[in-house]
Amino acid sequence: QVQAVESGGGSVQAGGSLRLSCEASGRTFSRYTMGWFRQAPGKEREIVAAISWNGDNTYYADSVKGRFTMSRDNAKNAVYLQMNSLKPEDTAVYSCAAANSQGIVLRTDYYDYWGQGTQVTVSS
Numbered sequence: 001q002v003q004a005v006e007s008g009g010g011s012v013q014a015g016g017s018l019r020l021s022c023e024a025s026g027r028t029f030s031r032y033t034m035g036w037f038r039q040a041p042g043k044e045r046e047i048v049a050a051i052s053w054n055g056d057n058t059y060y061a062d063s064v065k066g067r068f069t070m071s072r073d074n075a076k077n078a079v080y081l082q083m084n085s086l087k088p089e090d091t092a093v094y095s096c097a098a099a100n101s102q103g104i105v106l107r108t109d110y111y112d113y114w115g116q117g118t119q120v121t122v123s124s
Helices: none
Strands: 003-007 010-013 018-025 033-039 046-051 058-060 068-073 078-083 092-099 118-123
Touching: 003 092, 018 033, 018 092, 018 118, 033 068, 033 078, 046 068, 046 078, 058 068, 078 092
Parallel strands: 010 118
Antiparallel strands: 003 018, 018 078, 033 046, 033 092, 046 058, 068 078, 092 118
């Protein structure tokens, strides 16, 4: 089982940067694919990025490609999302999640464990 806690959200102006962190508990953290998701008001939750268990493979949604970078440190049981060149449309609650898979997982319902989320607000 994995429990995840996000941090690092906040309010920034367009063009700014934020770094989200997700610290997870559980001895088997390194076996899980991790994902970052976001949900804006009135919209469905969408995947932003995902990283395989060993960090060798990553996925980015087209809307964030080239601006966001996801990484993980298995020794610290943590994943990160570096967000640069933020836009107002990036405003959402961002959550990290763990999927019991070694390969990249994109479907939301394949993720088993979720954090509570952290708010990111980008003003124009």
